[in-house]
Amino acid sequence: MDRVNDGFLRSRGGTAKLLDDCIADASRQEAARAEVTRALLRDLKAEFQGRRADAPSVVAAPVGVPTAPTQTPLAAPAPNGDFFLAGPGRKKLGERRRRILACYVSMLADKRNERITTAALAQFMELSEAALYRNFASKGAMLESLIDAVEDALFAQIEQIDRHAVRYRLDTRSHVAMLVALPLKFAEAYPGASRLMAGDALAVEDSQLRNRMTMVFVRFESTLLGALLRGESVPKRNPAGLAAALCAFSVGRMLRFSNSGFADMPTADLDACLEMMLR
Structure with a gap:
């Protein structure tokens, strides 16, 4: 297949084929995870087919996931937090542990200005705190498992x-733009998880947890840098600086999303921002 060299925001067959293959691969993953993965990738594909850089940004939420959090009754079944908690790497959690984490994520989205305590979580789930501690040694262990799940899914x-x-030799600008867009769309789909990613849900928690979340984005920045170094179409005057700026942009967008009560979408005007940053 010929190398794709046109502008990274314009529609072209190579990128569409790439995303078609990603969707096909996602369909072979575990059902709970695949539904979300396909929805995110379909949304990305739509942005790379026929959208102008100055067009208003419209974000399509994955099937079954509301764009804004809703209050969940105490006796409700486990919310759609099962998304990334059901992937192959998370099976070792067990059903009860996954449910606890899913409800924790739901509460992070619903109670944006409150610290989530184990007492509140137990009440939400209609369990005793002792039942929570039989599954997790501490609240910190619970949050660490959540961060692991976010990292695995992302x-x-x-x-x-x-x-x-690599397979389709996608041009560097398209590749990097898709990498930057993915965590932002993940955050939009799962507002509770976005609070972990932005760090505000960890502000009053143990510093080790904040460092653990930081390391996820150190890994993400390294991924961006690798894509920039392997590519040919992005100037390499300072690829490390560009990777750091793109990563900081992503984290900043997620923090604004969280601080705005999930009103300021992370992908708003994303095309125009990436076009300026990836010239």
Whole structure:
């Protein structure tokens, strides 16, 4: 297949084929995870087909996931937080542990200005705190498992894009733009998880947890740098600086999303921003 060299925001067959393959791969993953993965990738594909850089940004939420959080009754079944908690790497959690984490994520989205305590979580789930501690040694262990789940889900999707970008020799600007867009769309789909990613839900928690979340984005920045170094179409005057700026842009967008009560979408005007940053 010929190398794709046109502008990274314009529609072209190579990128569409790449995303078609990503969607096909996602369909072979575990059902709970695949539904979300396909929806995110379809949304990305739509942006790369026929959208102008100055067009208003419209974000399509994954099937079954509301764009804004809703209050969940105490006796409700586990919310759609099962998304990334049901992937292959998370099976070791067990059903009860996944449910606890899913409800924690739901509460992060619903109670944006409150610290989530184990007492509040137990009440939300109609369990005793002792039942929570039989599954997790501490609240910190619970949050660490959540961060692990976010990282697993995010990088599973990033690895799909990386693999197919190599296979189809996608131009660097398109590849990097898709990598930057993916965590932002993930944050939009899962507002509770976005609070972990932005760090505000960890502000009053143990510093080790904040460092653990920081390391996820150190890994993401390294992924961006690798894509820039392997490519040919982005100037290499300072690829490390560009990767750091793109990563900081992503984290900043997620923090604004969280601080705005999930009103300021991370992908708003994303095309125009990436066009300026990836000249």
